[in-house]
Amino acid sequence: MRWYHKVLILLTLVILLVLFVFFGMKITTVHVEGTRMYSADEIKQSVFSRKYADNEFFFWIYQKMYGINTLPFVEEIDVSYDSLNTITLHVYDKKISGCIEYMGQYIYFDKDGIVLQSMKEKKEDVLVVNGIRFGTFTVGKAFNVKDDTLFQTIMNLSQLISHYKISVDKLQIEDKDILLLSGDIKVTLARKTMYDDEMSALSDVLKTAKKEKLKGTIDMQNFQAGDKIVLKSEKKKVTKKSEK
Numbered sequence: 001m002r003w004y005h006k007v008l009i010l011l012t013l014v015i016l017l018v019l020f021v022f023f024g025m026k027i028t029t030v031h032v033e034g035t036r037m038y039s040a041d042e043i044k045q046s047v048f049s050r051k052y053a054d055n056e057f058f059f060w061i062y063q064k065m066y067g068i069n070t071l072p073f074v075e076e077i078d079v080s081y082d083s084l085n086t087i088t089l090h091v092y093d094k095k096i097s098g099c100i101e102y103m104g105q106y107i108y109f110d111k112d113g114i115v116l117q118s119m120k121e122k123k124e125d126v127l128v129v130n131g132i133r134f135g136t137f138t139v140g141k142a143f144n145v146k147d148d149t150l151f152q153t154i155m156n157l158s159q160l161i162s163h164y165k166i167s168v169d170k171l172q173i174e175d176k177d178i179l180l181l182s183g184d185i186k187v188t189l190a191r192k193t194m195y196d197d198e199m200s201a202l203s204d205v206l207k208t209a210k211k212e213k214l215k216g217t218i219d220m221q222n223f224q225a226g227d228k229i230v231l232k233s234e235k236k237k238v239t240k241k242s243e244k
Helices: 004-026 040-047 054-067 149-163 196-213
Strands: 029-033 074-083 086-093 097-103 106-109 116-118 129-131 168-172 177-182 185-188 216-220 228-233 238-241
Touching: 029 040, 040 074, 040 086, 040 216, 054 074, 086 116, 149 168, 185 196, 196 216, 196 228
Parallel strands: 029 086, 097 129, 129 168, 185 216
Antiparallel strands: 074 086, 097 106, 106 116, 168 177, 177 185, 216 228, 228 238
C-alpha cells in the first residue's frame, strides 16, 4: 500500500471521527432533578451556555477543565451520563435562610448571614426579614449589620422556622418584640436570643390555623415551655398545650 493510500485512509478516519463527535454525540435529552429554586430551562440555559456545550464530548471537557456553570442559588451540580445523547443534572440548591428588602431589591442570605445574591425577583417560600439595619453588603460576604447580636438572633430564628417547617411570610423586627406574619396570622415574640420552645410549639397551631383558614393574633411574649398557645381569632379559638 502506497503512502498516500495510508494518508487517505487516515484522513477518512479522522473525518468520520469528527463527524461522529459533532453529530453523533449531540445531547438531545437532559433530565434535571433536585432543584426547587430554578426551572429546568433555567438550569439548562446556565449549564449549556458555553460554545458547543450541548455536545457530550465538549461538555465533558468543559466539566473537567472549568467545572459547570451554576446559578447564584445552586451549591453544586452532579452529572450522570446516561447514554450517548442523554444526561441527568442532579442539582443541589444552596440553603437560603431569608431575604431583606432593600431599594427595590431582595438581598438573599444563608444561615451564616452570607449574602448569596441581590435581585428584583422574590423567590417563593423564602422568609422576608424587615427591620434589620445594615451598612454595606457584598455578595459572598457577611452583612455589615448595626446590631450583630440581633442579627444572630434572626439567624437562629430563621433556622428554627426552616427546621420545624413553619410557614412564615415575613419577620418584622420591632423596638421591643418580633412579629411573625403567617398568612392572616400575626405572632408576637419577645426580643431574646433563643426561640426553640416557641417554634416547637407554634408549628402545629399554624398548620391548624392555615387548614381552617383562620385570621387572628398569637401573643407569645411571655411564653414558657408547657404554656398553652392561644390564637385569638374572629371565628374560633385554637389552643395547643406544648410539651415540656
